[in-house]
Amino acid sequence: MDFSSFLTSLGTSFLxxxxxMVLFAWLSAKPGNNVIYYPNRILKGLDSFEGGSRMRNPFTWIKEAWSSSEEDVIAMSGIDTxxxxxxxxxxxGILVLSGLILLPTLLPIAFTDDGEKSISHTTSNNTFNDLDKLSMGNIGEKSPRLWVFLIATYWVSFVTYYLLWKAYKHVSLMRANxxxxxxxxxxxxxxxxxxxxPAPEGQSRxxxxxxxxxxxxxxxxYRSMVVTKNKEVNKIWEELEGFKKKLARAEAIYAELKTTGKPEGTRPTNRIGFLGLIGKKVDSIDYYSEKINELIPKLESEQKVTLREKQQDAALVFFNNRVTAASASQSVHAQMVDKWxxxxxHEPRQLIWSNLSIKFFKRQLRQYAVYVIVALTIVFYLIPIGIISAFTTLANLQKILPFIKPIVKNKAVKTVLEAYLPQLALIIFLALxxxxxLLFLSKFEGIPTESHVVRAASGKYYxxxxxxxFLGVTVGGTLFSTIQTIEKHPNTIASILARSLPVNATFFLTYVALKFFIGYGLELSRIVPLIIYHLKRKFICKTETELKDAWFPGDLGxxxxxxxxxxxxxxxxxxxIIAPLIIPFGVIYFGLGWLILRNQALKVYxxxxxSYGKMWPHLFVRLLASLILYQVTMFGYFGVKIFYYVALLIPLPxxxxxxGFVCSKKFYPSFHHTALELASRDLKEVPNLEQIxxxxxxTSLRSEKIEEDQFEDALSQVSQTGLSSV
Amino acid sequence: MDFSSFLTSLGTSFLxxxxxMVLFAWLSAKPGNNVIYYPNRILKGLDSFEGGSRMRNPFTWIKEAWSSSEEDVIAMSGIDTxxxxxxxxxxxGILVLSGLILLPTLLPIAFTDDGEKSISHTTSNNTFNDLDKLSMGNIGEKSPRLWVFLIATYWVSFVTYYLLWKAYKHVSLMRANxxxxxxxxxxxxxxxxxxxxPAPEGQSRxxxxxxxxxxxxxxxxYRSMVVTKNKEVNKIWEELEGFKKKLARAEAIYAELKTTGKPEGTRPTNRIGFLGLIGKKVDSIDYYSEKINELIPKLESEQKVTLREKQQDAALVFFNNRVTAASASQSVHAQMVDKWxxxxxHEPRQLIWSNLSIKFFKRQLRQYAVYVIVALTIVFYLIPIGIISAFTTLANLQKILPFIKPIVKNKAVKTVLEAYLPQLALIIFLALxxxxxLLFLSKFEGIPTESHVVRAASGKYYxxxxxxxFLGVTVGGTLFSTIQTIEKHPNTIASILARSLPVNATFFLTYVALKFFIGYGLELSRIVPLIIYHLKRKFICKTETELKDAWFPGDLGxxxxxxxxxxxxxxxxxxxIIAPLIIPFGVIYFGLGWLILRNQALKVYxxxxxSYGKMWPHLFVRLLASLILYQVTMFGYFGVKIFYYVALLIPLPxxxxxxGFVCSKKFYPSFHHTALELASRDLKEVPNLEQIxxxxxxTSLRSEKIEEDQFEDALSQVSQTGLSSV
Incomplete structure (x- = not known):
């Protein structure tokens, strides 16, 4: 990629x-789109706009995001955000502090050197251009100028340590608060x-x-709640909820028809066969009401059966104070540690009920099995992509989906599709x-909470x-093309990596720019959710619940x-260090990201x-891993430059x-557990244990009836009075 | 070593x-030696002999040791024993079960094969003898007979798993009880x-x-006890105790002289200079009484100073029930985990008071420093041994200790000494x-309890x-002599090890035999402590306390x-597997050891x-490590035999x-901590917390006076009444 095409790509992205941005300014001002641009505020019962003014400057969001404090974020979106x-x-901070020192020193030093050009066997002479003149690739072998780059390597590392330490301390206090x-x-x-x-003879679980x-x-x-196997009852409950929604929908359609058409209205009908497409035509309202009336007693009897007969080897145990609960979760209870x-x-909404009853060693086994599967996926990721690509060739697609045939006959469309289908398959694979x-695998491990599953999946994705x-594109992409160059030098992994880096610098510059311009542009403007919402609102949604489902934004993901x-x-x-020009790009990525996501966190998601910041140690470890990768890469790259003082970089990793060891000793355990000194603080009110x-x-086990005769069941101790209000 | 010299060595050891044994039977029957052969029973206030009969069969101890139950051992010597x-x-059990199968199958199979002899390049043809004919070395390369040896390798492994699992379960229950x-x-x-x-302003620690x-x-x-820096007060206290002992001794001598000599007696005297050899001659009783009277107020004022001004950043905290103490020791208390x-x-007698106040990261640092030192010691152990050897050549010894010159002039003595001094140095180094x-290093790590220090030192010694x-003698000893043989084959570490094994089989047979005949012979007969005790009793000891110190046996070590x-x-x-003949030797070692140490545990140590069996996981892990070493060695040895099905051994490690993973998950945590279900059991009496x-x-801080005015001190809350009885 030469300099002009780099600029073109940058320009296009910016356009x-x-x-x-313009779309966002225009669309977000329309009150009809409030549910897309301010759902978090709406759900919290706040005005869509701060101050509630109807007309607003299209750049107000920047001021609002910029001036928002950490407390605002915690209040609107929680500790995790x-x-x-x-x-x-x-x-x-790391990138700004690095850039402030690195850009004014390294760029001139690289630009004014012409050592590499005079030596014939440059690794990237075929791609040499203006951008490369600003990189470390332009420095000659054994040049004393490399000293500056070596010191810069230290500078970036120590800036990272300092800011990571401060951040860990800050997050730890945030979690403590x-x-x-x-x-x-x-x-x-x-x-x-x-x-x-198993419970001893003559004792219930x-x-x-x-x-x-x-x-x-x-x-x-205080008391316990035995975990039950809810598969059956969940199924009935979901069916029931489905019919309730459909009934509400049918009633809404009927009411609409009453007002728009004949005053007596036309009662909506549906077919009861496959997907509502075939079978007998029935009156929807009558049909769904009947189904609901059938299912309610079925649900109730299944609830009873579940509570009595489907008890598992797990339970939730409740205490009347926080200290005991916190200390119980950290203590060994049984002499055989695979028991009790x-x-x-964590929170009730996070619990993955079906994972709770998986046995101790089964969990261990599943965990290691999943690790192996993930490792294999990483190594052989080309195989699933290949399979996907194979299925998405035009010929195959025509067989599976015959209705696309007429479209494909157009030659221009065919060419474009044939060119992009494999890449599309890769993107679909990576993104969807x-x-x-990975989420499915993480859940399969037997992790009991949603937040932990997300962390585990995120780690695997990292x-x-x-x-x-990164390594694949860098090393793999250039391995074959530079194989002859490498053969001249000792080809350790570090030096292969280091050798391939400069060649790919421009590629990654473009990649980062694409990521922030297109990625964050789409993020802020929310074009895709907006279109989906309006389509759904127009053609599908009939009831308030359906509408809410259509605009509900979900979390930050x-x-x-x-x-x-x-x-x-x-x-x-x-x-x-190799191509310091990338630092401003990184600064824009994280600066723009901070600003736009601040807006999204406050108003959208x-x-x-x-999970009270349990994500942090996960982020910290991976940041540190990236830093070590950087340090090892630099060691390799200085080696390629035949710089003998490269040994000075050995202490860095x-x-x-x-x-990392010190941080994990000092901070980590209190992220893993709740420190007792925190749990011992006074509460502002006596906790309502019954409510907890x-x-x-x-939900599927909640009963709307008052029943007094369930005293042998799993939830037996619940005094059912008042349950209907839940 | 040929077969006859092997038998000679064995015979000598047995003699x-x-x-x-005869000495033991004779000496232990003498009542004057009871304090040497039955100290544990005497200290527990029991009769020296079971049943108390005066005359006893010299083999009664075998019956008593054999018939003693685990409860007896626990009662006499605790869980650890x-x-x-x-x-x-x-x-x-492992060796017996292995031997029962291996000896009748492997020995005939090896003896009847002559494959190795017919092939010229045997690894041990120069040492080939009758013993070697009974080993796997006698099997020819690629021989199908190797299948039996392969199956035997599996048999030993699975016997080990089975018995280790049973033992872990058993020990876990023992600890629980x-x-x-x-x-x-x-x-x-x-x-x-x-x-x-640090305590906040205006608050004492x-x-x-x-x-x-x-x-x-x-x-x-309940309350807390701040840890203080006791170096000074300990010094004064020890000095005081020393003078008290000397006074008692002087009085005993005086009393003795009164009865034996003149009725008015001769008052003993001593010199007050260096080691009591030079300086002014004084009346001992007066001198020591005076010193004691001087030191008592000094000790008291130092105790006050220590309690008030030498408080450290550590404390002992007491609770009024076991569950809270057990759960507190397992919980994270502070958000910053390097605090609180x-x-x-553990027990008061185990606490290493001076290690308690070492800071968190200092402990970590020391631990890793010690690991590095130990690793270096292992690698370069020849250097200290070499230094010791250098100092212990006769020429050097003559310089340092001139009085040995006349002894060395005897030629026979000189030859023997010159031959054995280096080995002696090695034995002194290894044994003393x-x-x-290693004990010093383990203490230096900052470990807070004695039992843990012993475990840490034992691990390092292992x-x-x-x-x-083992590896040094096996590999190192044969590496140079068989270098040519090895060069013919791929010389991986496993194959070097495997190749050197058969050559050393006889050496280790002798080693094991020596260990049990001489080692356990000395152990049971207690000849050395007996001689030392009688010498001390005759020439040094004057008081009861001194006598007790002379025979006090210490623990099992x-x-x-x-x-x-x-x-x-x-x-x-x-x-x-390689030389199954070693199994009976191992059986005798552990059988004899069990019997003799049973006697020693019940009656002597x-x-x-x-520590309630905290030693077990330590033993378990090392046993398993030895098993894995065995499996890897066998893999290498089958490889040397060019047996292609050797790959079937890969699953074993x-x-x-x-x-090991399953055991550590299931059992280990309840060895590391106390399971709460155990701590929650009822006590037979209300604990006297004040006494605890x-x-x-x-001891050095215990006061014999009743003082009411120490309320700002570290031990301030102690109501001092009744302390004198402690």
Whole structure:
């Protein structure tokens, strides 16, 4: 890629970005789009706009995002989101502090050197251009100018240590403040108990659990809830909810027809066969009402059966104070440690009920099996992509989907499709199938909470993207083309990597620019959700619930967002010395990202859980891993330059490991567990334990009737009065 | 070593053993030696002999040791000793079960094969003899008979897994029974708190600790004891105790002289200069009484100063129930985890007071520094040995110790000394200097308890002996002599090891035999302590206290005993297939060891601490490591035999790792911590918390006066009444 085509690509991206910004300014001002641009505020019962003024400057959002404090973010979107912003601003800080020193020193030094040109065997002489003149590739071998680059390598590392340390401390305090808050938080009074041994003869499982924990915590123990196998009851409940929605929809259509058409109205009908396309035509309202009336008693009897007969080897145990719950989740309870394992309960909405009853060693086994599968996926990722590509050739597609035949007959369309289908398959695989697959795998491990599953999936995606996208593109892409050059030198992995880096610098510059212009442009303007919402509103949605489902924004999606950012960090760090020009691009990526996502966090996305910053150690470790990759790469690259003082770089990865060790010793355990000094703080009110207990009952098991005769069941101790209000 | 010299060596060892047995039978029957042969029974206030009969059969001890139950061992010597016997009997079981199958099958198969002789390039043709005909070395390359040896390798492994699993379960239950015992045990009510941050302005350290823990454990918190720097006060206290002993001795001499000599007696005198050899002559009784009177007020004022001004950043915290103490020691207390670190307190007698106040990261740093030092010692152990050898050549010794000159003039003596001095240096280094050095290093790590220090030292010794004695002798000893043979084959480490094994089989057979005949002979007969005791009694001891010090036996000494046993296990396992003849030797070692040590545990040694079987995971891991070494060695040895199905051995080390993983997950955490279900058992009496608290006060800080005015001090809350009785 030469300089002009680089500028063209940059210009195009910026143009798209500008258009998206204008679109955003125009669209977000229309009140009809408020549910797309301000859903988080609407759901929290706030005015769409700050101050509530009808007309607004299209740039107000920048001021609002910029001036918002961390407390605002925590209030609107929780600790997890605030932690994500600490991550963004830490990386931004690292890049700004690095850039301030590196750009004014390294660029002139590289530009004024002509050592590499005079030596014939340059690694990138065929791609030499203006951009490369600004990179370390332009420095001659053994040049004393390399000293400056070596010192710069140290500078970036120490800036990273300093800011990471500050950030870890800050996040730790943030988590501490949240955990010791006087608000009553349901998850802080409960623990998950798994691997419960079979109850002794003559004792129900619930009695067994009660007697076990009452003996250990005679004063603090409140009660237990045995985990049940809810597959059947969930199915019936979902069916029932589906019919309820359909009934509401049919009634809405009927009411609409009444007003628009004949006053007596036309009763809507539907077919009861496959997908509503075939079968007998029936009156929808009557049909759904009938179905609902059939299912309600079925649900109730299934609820009873579930509670009585489908009890599993796991339970939730409730305590009347936070300290006991926090300390119980950290303690070994049974002499055989694969029995009575206790862990934090987290929030009710996070619990993955079906994973709770998986046995101890089965969980271990699944975990390692998943690791192996992920490792194989990373190594052989080309195989699934190949399969996908094979299925998406035009010939195949025509066979599977015959109706596209007429479109393909057009020659221009055919050419474009044939050229882009493989890339499309890759993008679909990376962006859609892979995250879902990794999420599925992480859930399969037997992890009990949603937030942990997201973290696990994000970690897997990180390894995938760094190993495949970064190393794959860098090393793999140039391995064959530079094979002859490499043969002249000792070809260790580090030197192969180092040799391929400069060739790809321009590629990654473009990649980062594309990411922030197009990625964040789409993010802020929310064009895709907007279009989907309006289409749904027009053609599908009939009831308020359906409308809400159509605009509900979901959460920030850390599972894919974090690995994406991590890939950028890795790229920018690894190129920061070799091609310092990438630093401003990184600064824009994280600066723009911070600003736009601040807006999105405050106004758009609705967090789906709160893990009190448990994401941070995960982010920290991967940032540190990227730093070490950078340090090893630099070691290799200085080696390629035959710079004998390269040995001075050896301490750097060791420093990084020591730094990581110290941080993990000092901070990590209190992210893994809740520190007791926090849990011991006073609450502002006496916790309503009954309410806490009830909040953990899965929706499908909640009964709307008052029943007094369930005293042998899993939830037996619940006094059912008042349950209907839940 | 040929067959006849092997038999000679064996015969000599057995002769020594027989003589020692006869000596034991004769000496132990004499009542004057009871303090040597039955000290543990005497100290427990029991009759020396079971049943108390005066005359006894010299073989009664065998019956008594054999018929003693595990409960007897626990009652007389504690859980730790019982765990050691589980280890001995487990290894014995493994060897017996292996031997029952291996000896009748492998020996005939090896003896009847003549494959190796017909092939010219045998690795040990120069040492080929009758013993070697019974080993795997006699099997020809690629012989199908190797299948039997391969199956035998599996048999030994699975026998080991089975018995180790049973043993781990058994030990776990034993620990559980001890921990949930209704007896009040002081250590179960206290925790060690380290890394206490500086107290806020206007608060004493004790108030700070009290308020911190009272907030977390409002009901269970009892009180705290701030750790002080006791170096000064210990020094004064030891000086005082020394003078007290000397005074008692002087008075005893005076009393003796009164009865034997003149009725008015001669008052003993001593010189006050260096070592009592020079200086003014004074009346001992007057002099020591005066010194004691001087030191008592000095000690008291130093005690006050220590309590008030030498408080450290650590404390002991006491709770009024076992569950809270057990759960506190497992929980993260502070958000910054390098503050307020809490761990189990163990028994007062185990606490290493001076290690408690070492800071968090200083401990980490020391630990890693020690690891590095130990690794270097293992690698370069020849250097210290070389230095010692250099100093112990006769020429040097004559310079340092001129008085040995006349002895050395005798030619015969000189020859013997010159031949044995280097070996003597090695033995001195291995048996005396190295364990002390490793113990010192382990203490230096900052470990807070004695039992843990012993485990750490034992672990280091294990690595040392396996790596140096076993691998060093095997590989190192034959590396140079067989260098040409090896060059013909691919010389991986495994194959070098495997190649050198058969050559050394006879050497190790002799080694094991020597170990059990001489080692256990000396152990049972206690000739050395007996001689020392009688010498001391005759020439030095004057008072009862001095006499008791002279015969006090100490504990079993796990720090050196366990690594010694482990070395034998490793040797026997690694040779079990190659030279199955070693199995009976191993059986005798562990069988005889079990019997003799049973006697010693019941009657002789007095345990110096009780860690409730924390030694077991340590033993388990090292046994498993030896098993894996055996499996890898066998893999290498089958490779040398060019047996293509050797790949079938690859799963074995993997099985071992999985087995270790499962055990560590299932059992280990409840060895590291106390399971809460145990701590929650009822006690048979209400614990006297005041007494528990007082038992933790270091002797040098115990005051014999009643003082009411110490309320700002570290031990301030102690009501001093009744302290004199402690």
């Amino acid at each position: 798209v970005f500008a258009i998206l 605030a932690v994500y912003f600490v991550f963004l601003s830490t990386v931004l 949240a955990l010791m808050s006087p608000e009553v938080k349901t998850g802080q009074f409960a623990v998950i108990v798994r691997d419960i041994p 619930k009695e067994h659990i009660d007697s076990y924990f009452k003996a250990i915590y005679p004063e603090a123990y 394992t206790v862990s934090e309960a 199938i892979l995250p879902k697959f 390894y995938f993207s760094v190993l495949n996208v 850390y599972g894919t967002r974090v690995p994406g950012d991590m890939l950028i960090v890795t790229i920018v760090l690894c190129y920061s 609705v967090p789906s859980y709160e 060791i420093f990084s490991l020591i730094f 207990f009830r909040s953990f009952i899965p | 020594v053993f027989a003589i020692l 019982a765990v050691y016997f589980v280890f001995l009997s487990t290894v014995l 001890a921990l949930m015992s209704p007896e009040v045990k002081t250590g179960q009510f206290a925790v060690i708190v380290r890394d206490i941050p 004790k108030e700070h600790i009290d308020s911190y823990f009272k907030a977390i454990y409002p009901e269970a918190y 670190t809490v761990s189990e307190a 200097i190295l364990p002390k050095f 690595y040392f002996s396996v790596l140096n004695v 796990y720090g050196t005993r366990v690594p010694g046993d482990m070395l034998i296990v490793t040797i026997v396992l690694c040779y079990s 007095v345990p110096s601490y009780e 993997i099985f071992s790792l999985i087995f 608290f007082r038992s933790f006060i270091p």
